[in-house]
Amino acid sequence: MYKTIKTIYIFIIFSLVFSGLFYSEQVQAVDISSVDVEVTGNKAVFTWQTDRMSVGCVKYGLSFEYENMICEVGAGYDHYVSVKGLLPNTVYHYKIVSKYGNEVDETFDGVFQTGTVFDEDGPRILDIRYEYVGSNFVLIKFRTDEPARAFIRYGTDGRMYSKNYSSYSRFTKNHEVILKRLKPDTTYLYKIQAVDRSRNRSETEIFRFTTKSQEEADDYAPLKIVSITPLSYKDDQIGYNDALISWALNKPAQATIRFGTNSLRLSEKISIPGYNLQSEIRLRNLKPEQIYYYTLEMRDITGKRIRFPKSGYFSFKTLSRAKKKIVKGASISRVRFVKSLHSPYVYMLVNGKKHRLRTAEVMASYGITIKDVDIVSAAELKYLDDVRLVKTPNSPTVYLLYPERGFKIPIPNPDIFESYPKNRWQDIVVITKEDLDSFTSAYLVKPEGVPVIYLLKDGIVYPFYTEEVLKYEGYNPDDVVEISQKHFEFFTQGPLIR
Numbered sequence: 001m002y003k004t005i006k007t008i009y010i011f012i013i014f015s016l017v018f019s020g021l022f023y024s025e026q027v028q029a030v031d032i033s034s035v036d037v038e039v040t041g042n043k044a045v046f047t048w049q050t051d052r053m054s055v056g057c058v059k060y061g062l063s064f065e066y067e068n069m070i071c072e073v074g075a076g077y078d079h080y081v082s083v084k085g086l087l088p089n090t091v092y093h094y095k096i097v098s099k100y101g102n103e104v105d106e107t108f109d110g111v112f113q114t115g116t117v118f119d120e121d122g123p124r125i126l127d128i129r130y131e132y133v134g135s136n137f138v139l140i141k142f143r144t145d146e147p148a149r150a151f152i153r154y155g156t157d158g159r160m161y162s163k164n165y166s167s168y169s170r171f172t173k174n175h176e177v178i179l180k181r182l183k184p185d186t187t188y189l190y191k192i193q194a195v196d197r198s199r200n201r202s203e204t205e206i207f208r209f210t211t212k213s214q215e216e217a218d219d220y221a222p223l224k225i226v227s228i229t230p231l232s233y234k235d236d237q238i239g240y241n242d243a244l245i246s247w248a249l250n251k252p253a254q255a256t257i258r259f260g261t262n263s264l265r266l267s268e269k270i271s272i273p274g275y276n277l278q279s280e281i282r283l284r285n286l287k288p289e290q291i292y293y294y295t296l297e298m299r300d301i302t303g304k305r306i307r308f309p310k311s312g313y314f315s316f317k318t319l320s321r322a323k324k325k326i327v328k329g330a331s332i333s334r335v336r337f338v339k340s341l342h343s344p345y346v347y348m349l350v351n352g353k354k355h356r357l358r359t360a361e362v363m364a365s366y367g368i369t370i371k372d373v374d375i376v377s378a379a380e381l382k383y384l385d386d387v388r389l390v391k392t393p394n395s396p397t398v399y400l401l402y403p404e405r406g407f408k409i410p411i412p413n414p415d416i417f418e419s420y421p422k423n424r425w426q427d428i429v430v431i432t433k434e435d436l437d438s439f440t441s442a443y444l445v446k447p448e449g450v451p452v453i454y455l456l457k458d459g460i461v462y463p464f465y466t467e468e469v470l471k472y473e474g475y476n477p478d479d480v481v482e483i484s485q486k487h488f489e490f491f492t493q494g495p496l497i498r
Contacts (some may be wrong), residue, residue: 004455004488007066014250016270019206020192021138024389030050030051030052030054030098030100030103030105030146031050031051031052031365032048032049032050032096032098032107033048033049033050033051034047034048034049034094034104035047035048035107036048037094037110037112039112039113039114039115040115041060041088041114041115041116041117041177041202042084042085042086042087042088042114042115042117042451043082043083043085043086043114044060044077044082044083044086044092044112044114044118044133045080045081045082045083045096046058046080046081046096046280047078047079047080048079048096048390049077049079050077050079050098050100051077052077052100053075053076053077053100054075054076054098054100054128055072055074055075055098055099055100055101056071056072056073056076056080056081056096056097056098056099056117056291057069057070057071057072057081057096057097057099058070058071058081058083058094058095058096058097059091059094059095059097059106060083060092060093060094060095061093061094062090062091062092062093062400062496063093064093064109064236065497066094066095066105066399068083069097070083071097071099075306079096079098080157080213083259085451086114087114087452087463087496088114088115088116088117088450088452089113089114089115089116090113090114091111091112091113092111092112092113092114093109093110093111094109094111094112095107095108095109095110096110098166100453101255116449116450117450117451119451121200121405122194122195122196122200122201122202123125123144123145123146123148123183123194123195123196123200123202123213124144124146124202125142125144125150125192125194125202125203125204126142126143126144127141127142127143127485128140128141128142128192128204129141129142129277130209131176131209131219131252131276131277132251132252132275132301133209133210133212134211134212134217134218134219134251135182135184135185135211135212135213135214135216135217135299136180136181136182136183136184136211136218136219137179137180137219137301137302137423138178138179138182138188138209138211138296139176139178139179139252139275139301140152140176140177140190140192141174141175141176141177141274142176142192143173143174143175143200144173144175144194144196144340145173146196147167147171147172147173147196147197148172148173148175148194148195148196148197149165149170149171149172149194149195150165150166150175150177150191150192150193150194150195151163151164151165151166151177151278152164152177152179152190152191152192152193153190153193154179154189154190154191155188155189155190155480156183156186156187156188156189157189158206160189160190160206162179163178164178164179164180165177167274167275167470171196171197172453174274175194176274176275177192178275178301180212184210184211184212184213184214184216185210185212185213186210186211187205187208187209187210188209188210188211189206189208190206190207190208190209191203191204191205191206191466192204192206193203195237201358202429205401215239215424219251219301219302219447220302220304221250221251222306223249223251223253223300223304223306224249224250225247225248225296225308226247226248226249226250227247227248227282227306228245228246228247228248228296228314229244229245229246230244230245236258237351237378237379237403238316238317238318238319238377238379239286239318239319239379239380239430240286240318240319240320240376241284241285241286241288241318241380242282242283242284242285242286242288242289242348242377242379242380242383243282243283243286243292243316243317243318244280244281244282244283244377244379244382244383245257245280245282245283245294246278246279246280246281247278247279247280247296248277248278249276249277249278249298250278251300251301252271252275252276252300252301253274253275253276253299253300253301254271254272254274254276254298254299255271255272255276255279255296255297256269256270256271256272256296257270257272257281257283257294257295257296257297257299258295258297259283259293259294259295260291260292260293260294261287261290262293263293263313263315266293266294266295266313270283271477275301275309282379282382282383283393284383287318287319288318288319288320288321289317289320290317290318291315291316292315292316292317292318293313293314293315294314294315295307295309295314296308296314296315318458319376319377329417332496335348335349335350336348336349336350336372336374337357337363337366337368337372337373337374338375338376338380338381339374339375339376340375340376340377340378340380341375341378341383342378343373343378345357346370346373347362347381348366348387349384350387350429351427351429352384352385353385353386353387353427354381354384354385354386354387355386355387355403355429355431356386356403357435358435358438358439359438361391361434361438362432362434362435362438364434365432365433365434366432366435376463385431386401386403386404387401387403387427388400388402388403388422388427389423389427389428389429390403390408390428390429390430390431390435390436391428391429391430391431392430392431392432392433392436393430393432397410397411397427398410398411398417399411399436399439400420400423400483401439402442402481405478405479405480405481405484406438406439406440407439407440407441407442407478407479408436408439408440408441409441409442409445409481409483409487411487412487412490413490415486416430416484416487416490417487418485419484419485419486419487420487442444442456442481443457443479444470444475444476444477444479444480444481445461445480445481445482445483445488445491446480446481446482446483447482447483447484447485447487447488448482448483448484448485449485450485450488452464453467453470453477453480454488455475455489456498457490457494459492460491460492460494461488461491461492461493461494462494462496462497463493463496463497464495464496464497464498465496465497465498466498469497469498470497473497476489
């Protein structure tokens, strides 16, 4: 009897211990449920629930190795993890992970696919500057990295009750805000806020400025021109068919220039947007060796209007047209080779655009010497667009040039040619083979609107996992050229470089 009771007692103790251990394991296990993945463009948002307070993580990558992991900061029952900057149009593998004490539980492998890039970031507010600080008026200029509607909140304390919108169009990259009816010699606090077309918002930290005293700055003083050019025939800003008009004022003003060849009737009119202390405008399509007359009409920051000069006009004379030379290898029989006085670069002017000859050998390939090069104003070259579409005489292949960095890329077919909105067939310029060979074939490309850089090699594009990987492989991000999405899709996709 005693042995039987002892045996039953041991069995009960063993059962309790065993069930306790089992129950302990059950307590530590975490149940992961209601897993959901919402993909928007190249962003993925993971949500799920657990039956216990736990820290959630997401492991993800392009393979079952799950190269990346993002975790929540704190523990909870409802979990949310957002992953940004993924490769567009790409399949990813992922696992949900929950950490509870020393236990780590995870789901089976799942997959999701990203779409094209989606705008999810607010506009960046850049280059904030005070164009003018007066006693009653302040002009603040800045820009955003995408078109946005912007305004400034300001006041003498942290509440910043007052609000002024940008004086430009509703959505733009360049902004200016005029703050009016301010108190002299007073410190104001302000911050800039901007909203883009996707309703993404951003704002700056709080800045401050101090208005000047009435003695330091009289905003209502008469508007004056501090300097203006050109006023003579020999000015370097005058070309044979163009002229650069520039001026500086004692306070910001809007400006309109009227000009023409008849001093009694200035038939042409150009307005400059915004309020500016310094401005310039290039007059195009002028006649060679012709006297032009012009006046300026101003509206200052306080609303006062004035004409410069008050009576009469300013004037200048364009240069005589230089002779043109017949050269070999060009797309038309007559082109013009020019350089400015203080620059070593020689340009070919053709079809209303400029094309820089990159070496002496290239210049020789056109059958010219430095004696055949005309001297022109710096203004004439500054405002001419670059030639971007070229081909050689004996090949049908058209190349897109990136002249500012010396790169070229062939355009495979007419559909891809027309995928670039600015491309026009009549803009193709025939150049010599030596000229084309002076450009380097593009090897780092980025499709329009996609934040991923690819290595282009033998018709295959290989995506870099990050920019750091690109640099580690010995490449320079400054060598990246942007191509159209249709041009990018022409190439074969290669494996990820990581």
